[in-house]
Amino acid sequence: MKHGDLRVQQLLYGYDSPLFEAMSFHCQRGEIWAVLGRNGLGKSTLLDTLTGFLKPLGGKVEQQGGVGIVAQHSHLPFPYSVSDVVLMGRAQYVKLFAQPGRKDKQAVIEALEQLNIAHLAASTFSSLSGGQQQLVMIARALVTASQTLLLDEPCSALDLANQQVVLQLISDLAHRQQRGIIFTTHDPVHALQVATHTLLLLPAGKWLAGPTDAIVTEENMHQAYGLVLRKIHIENNATPFIAPLFKIEK
Numbered sequence: 001m002k003h004g005d006l007r008v009q010q011l012l013y014g015y016d017s018p019l020f021e022a023m024s025f026h027c028q029r030g031e032i033w034a035v036l037g038r039n040g041l042g043k044s045t046l047l048d049t050l051t052g053f054l055k056p057l058g059g060k061v062e063q064q065g066g067v068g069i070v071a072q073h074s075h076l077p078f079p080y081s082v083s084d085v086v087l088m089g090r091a092q093y094v095k096l097f098a099q100p101g102r103k104d105k106q107a108v109i110e111a112l113e114q115l116n117i118a119h120l121a122a123s124t125f126s127s128l129s130g131g132q133q134q135l136v137m138i139a140r141a142l143v144t145a146s147q148t149l150l151l152d153e154p155c156s157a158l159d160l161a162n163q164q165v166v167l168q169l170i171s172d173l174a175h176r177q178q179r180g181i182i183f184t185t186h187d188p189v190h191a192l193q194v195a196t197h198t199l200l201l202l203p204a205g206k207w208l209a210g211p212t213d214a215i216v217t218e219e220n221m222h223q224a225y226g227l228v229l230r231k232i233h234i235e236n237n238a239t240p241f242i243a244p245l246f247k248i249e250k
């Protein structure tokens, strides 16, 4: 296994009993994995198991290079400023009781700029909107040394433009910095846009994993969501689009 890889072998995870049949997949450096599946199926629980926060019920999770996570909601008990929150991501670089250096502060500024939120640096984290807080927590993940980044619904509170900012960043992190990324989403279009691979959680403990094009198909999405979906290839656009054919009665 190479530096920056995360490998899941015959994993059984959940709380009292396994949520899925034994699961295996391998996220290599530079790959982006999307995790799709209905509400309450086990996406967040999977991420908690991959970080080691939850112990596997069977099988194993192996990784080299550290795993960082951006949780869905973050509540901080103190009135930290945005730049302090992002600086916490540098903890691995700053020695105990030492002051953060110029390099650490520069990394924080760059991360905030990448997410177009440099103007919020001095604001109190808890006074921000849910979407702004989400961007700050992504900035914090950017400055960490972790080779694999897990993001739990990173776009859920974001407007359309900021969703694209975050998806572009995910793509840059994988392609330029060769980090491995695993993110959960409720939007299969996000998987089609950036994910090289997709893990699709299905009912009754089943799952599918593989290259996104092979996994995000009309048949598999029907199996996952019980909806009829159409995958549409738009001219001059590399990314296909997928949407439900669902008529609302009026």
Ligand SMILES: Nc1ncnc2c1ncn2[C@@H]1O[C@H](COP(=O)(O)OP(=O)(O)OP(=O)(O)O)[C@@H](O)[C@H]1O
Pocket: 015, 037, 038, 039, 040, 041, 042, 043, 044, 045, 046
């Ligand atoms: N602390 C806990 N103890 C016991 N069961 C839990 C706990 N947290 C979550 N669960 C259960 O585990 C299952 C998976 O929950 P999880 O939060 O992983 O789903 P999810 O796919 O991330 O959902 P969503 O899309 O709604 O965010 C659910 O049935 C949930 O009720």
